[in-house]
Amino acid sequence: MEEMMDDVVATLSDAECWQLLAGEELGRLVTRVGDVLDIFPVNYVVDRDTVVFRTAAGSKLVELTVNDEVLFEVDHYTDAAAWSVIIRGRAQRLATEEDVEAADELPLRPWLPTLKYHYVRVSAETMSGRSFRRGPEPDRYGIADY
Template sequence: MMSTDDLAEVESLRLLGSAPVARLVVSVADVIDIYPVTATVFGGDVLFRTAPGSKLAGLAANASVLVEADEFGQQVSWSVVVRGLARRIEDREELEAIEPILRDPFAGGRKDVVVRVTPTSVTGRLVERAPLETDVVLDAPD
């Protein structure tokens, strides 16, 4: 038996910002791509570092994106989806203001481009699994 609860927007964004990896979904024409990113949540927006390439090309063609993160545990799991508009941050003052709070990307290499996703909707769900009578803990053999 499972219990599912909707999360408040503030809690959803907090969880998304704590995830080691989030996923950015970009759609161009009939092609949908998904990219791992390390998200920072600041002022209700989702920020991430990236490098020039197909991700940025996709954002330039269609700024409407989705960012998703989740965590699955044995008893408690959560999932957060942010729909929004993405834009590359090019203003030097804006970059200098957010640079100190940006998380380092999980993937190595140079990531000099910063993208800001301004949410149009934020949804989050918390799932708690009740223990089942059939749950059995097996002892490891000696």
Template sequence: MTEIPQVPDSEHPTQVLTEAECWQLLAGTPLGRLAVTCRNEPDIFPVNFWPHGSTVLLHGSRHVRSAVGQSSPHVVLEADGRDAGTVWSVMAKGTFRQVGRPEAQELVQQRQLRPWTFGPECIYLELRPDRVTGRRIAVGPEERY
């Protein structure tokens, strides 16, 4: 059995994260990026998100609303961040459904969600991931800044 190093270092620069670690990182991150495919071309949009059981609630702007209307059903949410000496990245791949306005309003009130943008043109989506993966890499002192 291959031993997975607990912390990446110069000898083991990449650490594969467990699914539990991925969910934990997602829970502590307010901003991610949603990638969609429209007419076989990718597009990316910043989104706020909140893990919710085994799904993820996403909130996006009118640009997201417009894109998902034409998107294939498969999407990816990516989030990343930096700790001391490492960078992590998590991807949640799956399908989505649009959350209707009454349901969204209830969720926002119940969970006291604070999306960064607002307005009637925004959209809430529920992402049902069928795969959540992540990696953490060591970043040396020689990085660019």
């Protein structure tokens, strides 16, 4: 069975993960405060092997202040293939004038017509990615080889 999976699922290198992340704009940020998990869709940009997004003041920013450990996930699919990348890392609000000015130069604009004054950078401690070849499910009830 594992041999059949070799050509269906492949592990991605960190470099491949960053390349795929750079080609997308929408991801999901997972935060945890105590026993409460939250997930937020965010539009983002890759900057020097980190993920940067903008946010308004609110629960997302408060939760990141309480616990900066996050997961960030992006995936993509077509009829023939799919991939998924997960970053386990830390989120930090950009606070210095120099950091904010540099972030202002990134090609990152809010998708919604709202003011988002805060930049957050997610730095990866570990990342994992897998690519998948899509296709129909094999016959589960066929005649078994004996």
